[in-house]
Structures are given as structure tokens and as C-alpha cells.
Amino acid sequence: MHDILDFLTGPAARFSLALLALGSARLLILTAADIISIVRHAGNKKIEYGEALASTLSWTAPVGHIAGTRPVFSAVSFLFHLGLIITPLFLLEHVMLWERGTGYGWTALPGGVADGLTLLVILAGIFLVTYRAADRRRRFISGPSHYILTGLVVTVFASGFLAHQPWSPLARTTMMVIHALAGNVLLIAIPFTRLSHAILFPLARIATATAWHFRGGPPQSSFSETRETEADRQ
């Protein structure tokens, strides 16, 4: 069991992180190239980058956007993301893993704070899934990936949390294996699933700002022309 854990936190983690880095770089490069291409072909090249950037920044820490018609959902969603980003980066055990692998470490969160944030992610994740599933109108726009990906995040955090609690009846090593396995899957999933929103977030609003800048040039079709359908051709 310990061999498996060593493998998952060693070579497998390096592989997952490499895939995450390469996949994310691919997404960012493709999207940036797309934006450049849109601007190059646009009839109107005056893009309001400043506004797009300001809007991106205001949504990066969206405290000001929590109030509104869905304050509870917005607040929970915000806390979910907060814990999701901070905890894995500053958890003592993770910092130690980095130190072991690369020789570099950084300040870790106190154990109590990390535990609190972990619980926050677990509870918020459960809330978000329940919120989605409980209402017919929200189920209507939800596919399996919505549930699976949130479930995956909750699994990673819950197994990591339980592995550390002295009161937990579950075997520590088993929990750690589940944690490391699910963690690797999560890292790989980021650039290839809906989780890629984490990578593409900084570019999304800039891309949208450019999208209204259509290509110039001659009309694209004559007015009288509509498409022939198959039945027309017969």
C-alpha cells in the first residue's frame, strides 16, 4: 500500500503535473492565438481591453458580486473556490512534497486553518451539488460532468481530511491512496474538462470583448439568397 502511495505522490504526481502544465499551456496559447487572430481580421481594431481587464479583476475576487438575487449560492461558490485554490497550495504536507521533489518549499498554513478550509470545500461542494440536483430547472441544464467533477473535488478533499483525523475509523493509508489517486485524476482533468475554466478565466472576458469585432470587408452573402434545402434540390 505504501509503495502505491509513494508511486502516486512521486512519479504519478509528476506525470499529472506535467500533463496539467502542458494541457494548460496548450489552452492558453490556443486561446491567445485565437484572440490575436480575431483582432487581426477585425474591421474595427479598437478593443476595449481596459474594461475587459477591469471586469476580469473584479470577478477574480468577486466579493462585490455576491449580493444580488442569489447571495447564498454566490457566497458558497466563492468560499468553495477560495478553499479549493488556497488549501492544496499551502497545506503543510503538500509543501513538504514539493520540498522533497524540488528542493523548494514555502510557508504552510497552520493545521487548524487548513482543516477549516478543507471542511469548507467539502461542505460547499455538497451544497453546490445538492443545489443543482434539488431544483427541476437546474437539473434541466445539468449533465453528468457537473456532478462528477464536483464529486471528484469533494472526494479529494474528504479523503485527505479523513486521513488526518485521529477519530476517523477509516484506515489512514487507504484514505491517502484514495486522496492521491483522485488528486492525480483531478490535476489531469483540469485542462481537458469543464474545469479548464480555471485556466481560461483570465482570457474569457478579453476574448468576449474581441468577439464583437467582426471581420470587415465585403458582404458575406447577397440579400436574395437563402440556403437551398435538400427538398429544394430534389
Place this chain on the structure above:
Amino acid sequence: MTVEKKPYPFTMERPPAEGRAAAFLSAFSDILRASSYRPILDLYSRITLHCSRCSTECMLFEASGDPADNPCYRSSILLRIYRRHFTPRGRLLTKLTGGIARTERDIDEMTESYYHCTACGRCTRYCPFGIDHRLVVRLGRYVLSETGIVPKNLSASTREQLEGPARNTSGLPLKVLRDNLSFLEEEIREIKGVSVRFPVDVMDAEYVFFAPVSDYIMEAETLMGIACVLHEAGVSWTIASGDFDAINYGLFYSDARLGDILRSMVREVRRLKGRKILVGECGHAYRSMRDFLSTYDSGEAIPVEHVLELTSRLIEEKRIELDPAVISERVTYHDPCNIARSGWIVDQPRAIIRSFIRDFAEMDHAGIDNYCCGGGGGTVAVGELKQYRMEVAGRRKAEQLRKTGAGTVIAPCANCKKQIRELIAHYRLPLNLAGMHDLIFSAIKIKRTE
């Protein structure tokens, strides 16, 4: 050849026959090749989470509770067609499992849903990623229109504007326009006791004026107010006889039509050697010109100004004076989405109002955060959608209007005016509708005699 009747929610000039999916995909493919939409569809397909945060800010979803009125869901219809037929993974799956029948069903769904949306853009403000559902809806309508699926009221009006003898969406002949303008000049003389002209085809004017053609038929006071403001401030302006209609339905359903109409306007401005464009009380006309003139016109960009911007400036410069004693009842102001959502024209109308209206009440959501009148995105022109516009799309606006306790609502947009007039009748609201310049007309002091 028998053509199966499809349950379309509106009449069309040339409804598509069977095999619509193939025609739709062919149009979609051509548009993707000739445009820059593909990257944005890729991006939105990747990042959309269907978190549904937009839905509670959408007046349609709020009023109908129909999951299909969720902005996220609406966009997802076109996005899934895109993924199914234009991405490698989608094409492979489509080969294995088939997808044409599903696309046929998607087209039905889009036809209805994409013309329920009023393209107000409110959802985008509340999307954590800023996903622009208005852009997706517009693209969906564009592809549908290339297949023949476009409300007759939009396509026939646009055809009239581009190819008809009168060159405007209502087919108003130039002779009738000139008669109407003479009548308006006569009215001003009778009411205000001064001679104010509506100049036509004056060369080298500072402003070439475009109003929605419906103003020349129905909104006499708006036009008289604008003419009085321009007269009193000594602004040189002209109406162009070759193209005087500001309406551009291309903004709502077709890049090609949008460009055709804008080019026609630019030709007239250049013919008359006008220096700027002045847009009358209209929302979408201003946005179509401000955002897209330089896209479709390769020449030096012609500056565009909305009449609310100009009037506000003239008041600030004390070039016109409004009598604050004329209007005593409570007035509220409706922000047209196309000029307010981006924050362009929010403060100017309020500055005008503060200069002569004593009792002004804001609606519960105003300015950038406003609610659409319920007739945006061209839907107000589609007669078949009236019931939906009244009972679903406009319900929120009717509630807002009632809550203000105002006796008059100002709506400086031809589309909003029509919709709000119908809402007032439908919900029996105790208030009147006016354009900004209707009230200005009653309050302006005219001192200039020539």
C-alpha cells in the same frame, strides 16, 4: 413537392423545406469560415459551467420559470450543434451515433427560444465568466436566417430598406416624408410661435440626422423637440433624402444585413459631406453605428452621437434653456438596453431630466443594471410574439413602472416606446409614455428667431 408545415412561432418570407439541418449546417459552416466566431464558440464550449447564476437575473426566466428560458441553456443549443458538427470529437461521435435528427430538433428549439430572448445583455453582467449570451443568440439567429428562418417582419422590412423604392423599413415614400416634415414645421409654428425647419439634403452640415422611420409616422413630438433643440442651439444639421431611417434590424439577426445598412447610411453622409452622424431617440440604431460603423466602413470613421448626448451637452453649455415650471407630475426614466448596458448613455438623460423635471423617480433597477422593456432584439417588430412580450418578457418592466408611482415614463427608443405603450394598455398602468424630446418640446424656451 409537398412541404411539411413546421410549427414555427412566426411567419417567414421563405420558410425552409425539409432537410433543414443540412441547410443550417451548410450556412453555419460558411459563416464560421468567413468570420471569427469559431474561437469564441470553442472558448464558451470549454468554460460554460451552467452555474445558472444568470438565470435569476433574466426577466424571461423569472417570469416564465421555463428551464428553456435560462440564458445558459439557450446558448447551449447552438454550442452543442457546434460541438457535434464542427469539432473533431463531435464529428466522430456524430458518425457513430448520428446527429442530424438531433440537430433538426435543436433547430426547432432555437427558432422559438432565440426569438424569445430580447438580447438585453443583462445575463452577461451576472455571468462569472462574462459569457455573452447575446452574442451567441445573435449568431444563432444569423445562421437560422441564412436558412430562411427569420420573422417576416424583420426580413421584409430590411428588404424594403435595402432594395425597396423608399429605402426605409416602413416603405415611407420621400414625398410623404417631406409632407410630414412640412406638417411638423407648421405644428411648431402654431405651438411655439416660431419658425423651426427640418432641413433636408443640406450640404456640409455638422450632423446628418437619422431617426427610426417610425418616428416620422408616429412620434411627432419627439421630432419637434429635437428640431427645436437643434434650432435654438444653432446646430447645423440635415436629414438625408436617400436614407433617413436609423433602424438596422441587421444588428439582431445578420452580420451581412448589418453591414449593408450601415454602408448605405455612410454613403449618404459622404454624399452630403456631413461631418458627424446624429442618431435620434433610438437604442439599437446608436449601438449598431457606434459599435459597427468602423467594422463595415473602410474609410475614416465618422463620429456618431446620440441626441441625448448632444442635448445634455447643449444644456450644460447653456445653449438651450428648459422651463422647470412646465412639468409638475412625477416622471420616471426607462434605460434602453442598447445605450445603457455598456454605460454609454446613463448619466446624460438624467442630467437632462434634472435640468427641468422636479419630481423624478428611478426604477428599482436602473442604468447599466436596467431591465429590458421586453421588446428588445427586434422582437417588438414581430407581431406573433406579442402575447409572449406582454405576459412574459414585459412583466417585470410593468411591475417596475407601477412601483415608481410616476405619471409619465420617458423611453428614448422607438422599440421601447412601442413595447411600453402596449404594456401600459395590457396591464392598465396609470401612466403615459413620452420620449425625452416630447417633454423637452413642451418645456423649451425658444429665443432664436431665424
